[in-house]
Amino acid sequence: MIGDTMTLLSLLGRIMRYFLLRPETLFLLCISLALWSYFFHTDEVKTIVKSSRDAVKMVKGKVAEMMQNDRLGGLSVLDAEFSKTWEFKNNNVAVYSIQGRRDHMEDRFEAAADYVKAHLPESLKQQLQAFEREKRESALSYTSILEQRILAVDREMLDKLSANHDEAGTTCLVALLSDRELTVANVGDSRGVLCDKDGNAVALSHDHKPYQLKERKRIKRAGGFISFNGSWRVQGILAMSRSLGDYPLKNLNVVIPDPDIMTFDLDKLQPEFMILASDGLWDAFSNEEAVRFVRERLDEPHFGAKSIVLQSFYRGCPDNITVMVVKFKSGAGGSSKAGE
Incomplete structure (x- = not known):
């Protein structure tokens, strides 16, 4: 029945x-x-x-x-959906940035990022100009100048933001180009990658993530912990182990501002271009994929920066996405320069 x-x-x-x-x-x-x-x-x-x-x-x-x-490429409808889109183009450098699926545009329009943008480039410029004038008598180097300036900006920002109880933090990725060398300083999980003369991807930085053995040991020695909540986070809060700002975690000494700095020989690499990007891009692309993608689009108005940002969004990236592409020009003696 x-x-x-x-x-x-x-x-x-x-x-x-x-x-x-x-x-x-x-x-x-x-x-x-x-x-x-x-x-x-x-x-x-x-x-x-x-x-x-x-x-x-x-x-x-x-x-x-x-x-x-x-x-027509599907770009105009997508562009209209972004409440904050920012782009820049000058000679051989192009930047494209979108808010994407985030509620806020933290890559640019946020207290820590704004502070570093306003203060670090100018202080670096002044220090480097003084260094160039007194290079022969100076005990400094590009590496030491980058480290000093980054740490100084972090101290100044902590004083300012903590007074206002502003817990904002930011990554920092700086590429300093001289005649024959490229020096890259990194704090956090923004990342740089270079395309050499053979089309190979060369990592310019390494992400500072809590799950890395070196970072995990340091956090534990400071009395902190990491936990998994969709991603590994310091004190269950921050998804990177180094940053500028983030004063509550800095006070616990579980997050630090110390940059990793690497130097590259341009004569040896003879690079075609480099990509400097926030972590949103690297959620969707590996270093090798990003280099291949941009290399095929260097003739576009934004040298492939806009295309790879939108492709990251199409792939489901939940974060803000900011990408800078710098094209190198072949200079005399086989060296590569990023133009004027």
């Missing part, structure tokens, strides 16, 4: 799905509601019908617009 009942219910379910979900059935249902509204002046039904009609028009229009723009 139970089996017969289940068979009957199953049959009724199939009949209902077949008839009620057919387009013509739905069409007749809408017509019936419209007639009911017309003859009996039911305001509620009128509202339902009108809302449904407007919704259908909106969806049809959006789909048509997306299909049209997809034929």
Whole structure:
């Protein structure tokens, strides 16, 4: 008896799905509601019908617009969806940045990032100019200057932001180009990668992540811990182990501002271009994938920076995404320069 009942219910379910979900059935249902509204002046039904009609028009229009723009590369519709998009182009350097799926644009429009942008470049410029004037008598180097300036900016920012109880923090990735050397300083999980003369990806930095053995040991010695909450986080909060700002974690000494600094021989590498990007890009691309992708698009207006940002978004990146591409020019003696 139970089996017969289940068979009957199953049959009724199939009949209902077949008839009620057919387009013509739905069409007749809408017509019936419209007639009911017309003859009996039911305001509620009128509202339902009108809302449904407007919704259908909106969806049809959006789909048509997306299909049209997809034929043009799909970029304009996507651009319109970003509440904060920023781009820059000058000679051989291009930057493209989007808020993406984040509620806020932390890559640029955030207290720590704004402070570093406003203070670090100028202080570096002054220090480097003094160094160039007194190079022969100076005990400094590009490496020591980068380290001193980054640590100084972090101290100054901590004083300012902690006074306002602002817990903001930021990564820092600086590439300093001289005649024959490239010096890269990194704090956090923004990352640099270079394409050499053979198209190979050369890592310019290494992410500071809590799960790395060196970082994990340091955090433990400081009395801290890491835990997993979608990603490994210091004190269950921060997904990187070094940063500028983040004063509550700095006070515990579990997060530090110390940069890793690496130097590269341009004569040996003879690079085509380099990519400097926030961690949003690296959620979607490996170093090798990013180099291949950009190398095929260097002739685009943004040297592939805009394309790889949008492709990262298409791939589902949940973060802000900022990418800088710097094209190198072959100089005399086989060395490579990033232009003027």
